[in-house]
Amino acid sequence: MEASGPLPERDAPWEPIVITKEQIDAEVQRLAAMPCPANGRRRSYFQHPRNERSIGLAPGIQVSLDVLLPGEETATFRQNSTQVNFVIGGRGETEISGQRRETALYDVWNTPSMRIYRHKNIDDDLYVRLTYSNGALLDMMNIHVVEENPQPLLKSIDREDEHEAADSTRVNPYGTFQLHEEGAWMMPYERLINPPSVTSPALYWPWEQVKEHLDKLEALGKDYVGRRLYLLYNPMTGRTNGTTPNFFATMTLRPPKIVDRPHRHSSAAVNYYFSGSGRSTVEGKVYEWKAGDLMLSAPGWSVHNHASHDNGPVYELTIQDQPLNIAMESLLWQESLKEPPALLGAEEGFATNREAVGG
Numbered sequence: 001m002e003a004s005g006p007l008p009e010r011d012a013p014w015e016p017i018v019i020t021k022e023q024i025d026a027e028v029q030r031l032a033a034m035p036c037p038a039n040g041r042r043r044s045y046f047q048h049p050r051n052e053r054s055i056g057l058a059p060g061i062q063v064s065l066d067v068l069l070p071g072e073e074t075a076t077f078r079q080n081s082t083q084v085n086f087v088i089g090g091r092g093e094t095e096i097s098g099q100r101r102e103t104a105l106y107d108v109w110n111t112p113s114m115r116i117y118r119h120k121n122i123d124d125d126l127y128v129r130l131t132y133s134n135g136a137l138l139d140m141m142n143i144h145v146v147e148e149n150p151q152p153l154l155k156s157i158d159r160e161d162e163h164e165a166a167d168s169t170r171v172n173p174y175g176t177f178q179l180h181e182e183g184a185w186m187m188p189y190e191r192l193i194n195p196p197s198v199t200s201p202a203l204y205w206p207w208e209q210v211k212e213h214l215d216k217l218e219a220l221g222k223d224y225v226g227r228r229l230y231l232l233y234n235p236m237t238g239r240t241n242g243t244t245p246n247f248f249a250t251m252t253l254r255p256p257k258i259v260d261r262p263h264r265h266s267s268a269a270v271n272y273y274f275s276g277s278g279r280s281t282v283e284g285k286v287y288e289w290k291a292g293d294l295m296l297s298a299p300g301w302s303v304h305n306h307a308s309h310d311n312g313p314v315y316e317l318t319i320q321d322q323p324l325n326i327a328m329e330s331l332l333w334q335e336s337l338k339e340p341p342a343l344l345g346a347e348e349g350f351a352t353n354r355e356a357v358g359g
Contacts, residue, residue, distance in 0.1 A: 013299040014050045014058070016282045021292025024065065028089070028128055031067040039148055040074035042067040048296060056136025057296050058268035060246070060321050066119070068092065068127040073120035078150040080143070081135040082244040083111040086272065086317055089128030093120040096202040106207035106274060108232055108251075108317065110244050112200035116150055130272060130294070132319045134246040198236050205232045205251075211315075214253045218313070219358075226352035227260060228253045229318070239345065242323030254278065254314035259307040266332040267322040269298035276314035280306045303337065 031042040045055045046063045057063045062081075068074070068090075085094070091104050096117045103109065111117050121127035138144035176187045210230065217228035229252040232243045243249040254276065262281070277290035280297050282304040289295055298304050298320075308314045325331035326345035334341040335350040342349055 013283070013302045014048055014296070016280065016285075016287050016299060016302075016304075017048055017057070017296045018287055018289055019046055019294040021290065024292065024294065027065055028067055028126065031065070032069060032126055036069070036072060038075075040068070040072055041077075046294065051136075054136040054139040056139075057270055057294075058136070058299070058321070059140075060134060060137040060324065061268060061270055061319060062133040062136035062139075063270060063294070063319075064131045064133070066129045066131055068119060068121035070121050070124050070126075072127075074118050075149050076116050076118045077146065077148055078114055078116050079135070079146040080113050081133045081138050081146075082113050082246055084132040084243055084247055084249050084319060085109050085111060086130045086132070086249075087128070088130055088272070088274070090121065090125045091123040092127040092129070093122050094118070095120075099202070101204055103204070104207070106211075106315075106317075107204065108207070108210075108243075108249055109204040110202060110234060112202055112244075114153070115202065116152065132247060132249075132270070134244070134321075134324070137246070137324075200236050200245075201234070203232075203234055205249075210251050214251055214315075217253050218255050220354065221357055222258065224352070224354065224357045225261060226354060228255070228258075237323055240323035240326040244323070245327070246321055246324045247319050248322050250318045250320075252314070252316045252318060254306070254308035254316070256308055256310045256312060260305040261335075262303050262305040262337055264301055264303045264334050264337075265298070265320075265322070266300050266330055267298075267320045267325045268296070268300045269318055269320045271295045271297045271316050271318050273314060273316045276308055276312045278306060278308040278314055280304060301332065 027044050031044060034042065044065045046057045047055050048057050055062060085108065087103050087105055087107050089105070091102065093100055093102050094109065094117065096111055097115045102122065135144050174188055176185060176191055178185050214230060220228060229250045231241060232249045232251065233241065234243050237245055241248055272294050273289055273291055275291050280287045280289065280295065282298065283302050287295065322331060329343065329346055331344045332341045333344045333349065
């Protein structure tokens with residue numbers, strides 16, 4: 001395709017979309033009424049109307065609604081996408097790599113890539129979850145591998161001992177070396193196909209414990225210019241600040257009548273509001289939301305801000321593909337429209353006035 005001369009125009013960003021509590025509740029009931037599939041997976045995907053290339057609510061963020069009836073459990077699955085899991089109804093049990101954990105309302109956990117997992121309803125009511133995945137991105141790359149009732153891998157990826165003695169017969173004698181003083185290096189094939197491994201743990205963030213810390217942020221007061229949130233941080237993501245290598249999950253508290261500053265970032269954001277109500281202004285258009293609504297609230301590089309109404313505090317889970325963008329060196333972030341954007345992860349970011357306001 002000829003591309004000389006002027007730069008091509010950027011496609012218009014996807015429009016925000018609000019999937020209401022009523023729509024979600026109706027889909028939960030539809031899934032609950034259908035005969036149980038052989039693999040136990042009652043699932044629907046939220047797909048943006050503009051998405052013609054994958055099943056995603058945002059280009060790189062797939063969101064599914066999963067329902068289990070009392071006593072039901074799924075088959076085992078394994079896939080090369082990573083997940084963030086979030087309970088919006090009932091209680092259940094999740095098993096990942098043979099380790100079981102009970103989960104309750106608003107609990108969050110991650111499912112690492114290629115771990116065998118299953119879910120079970122241990123309650124007398126429906127067990128309802130939202131599952132966020134980078135499967136939409138892998139689908140577009142045509143590399144999304146999903147297996148049902150998989151056999152264990154020949155070599156376990158759950159091994160904790162990462163300090164095994166090196167096998168001298170597998171090490172290239174020439175090693176990795178610096179090519180010249182400007183900083184370019186050379187790496188042999190043996191290292192290319194055997195990069196250093198990092199254990200990817202399945203971690204849990206129980207809502208009861210998260211809320212205890214989150215509620216303390218209300219003391220920051222109305223003069224605070226940042227956002228009252230905590231990242232559910234997975235240390236294996238390192239400098240990319242993630243819950244998974246693709247996503248961060250944050251829990252946010254918005255006291256009544258709090259209005260954020262307009263800002264924008266190249267990462268997309270999907271919010272689930274589970275208390276209170278408010279509005280989001282995106283590229284000048286206002287979108288109202290309430291508890292139980294799911295929203296693509298920030299298409300990439302769209303100017304937006306959020307505000308809470310006066311009917312109690314807002315609690316929300318936000319999923320954003322910021323870690324992926326940091327790893328790709330593409331995370332442009334403009335915290336205030338009065339300041340120039342920064343390339344987060346590659347240059348210095350922004351500061352808040354938290355030290356001045358205390359809390």
